[in-house]
Amino acid sequence: MDNEEIICNCMQITRGEIIEAIKAGNLTIEEIGDETEAGTVCGSCHDELEDIIKEVVG
Numbered sequence: 001m002d003n004e005e006i007i008c009n010c011m012q013i014t015r016g017e018i019i020e021a022i023k024a025g026n027l028t029i030e031e032i033g034d035e036t037e038a039g040t041v042c043g044s045c046h047d048e049l050e051d052i053i054k055e056v057v058g
Helices: 015-023 029-036 046-057
Strands: 007-010
Touching: 007 015, 007 046, 015 029, 015 046, 029 046
Parallel strands: none
Antiparallel strands: none
16 A cells, blocks of 8 residues: 555545554544544545554554
């Protein structure tokens, strides 16, 4: 997967930024949103955020 891929179009947050937030201990969509602002506007990326959480956490 490309870490430069934009996951949250509203806030222009990349996969890499989301992965770093998860590795820093932000394990829910809400926590990722607090850390990166991803998923805080329209919510259309929530499914992708859940998928990335599952990928990173296992």
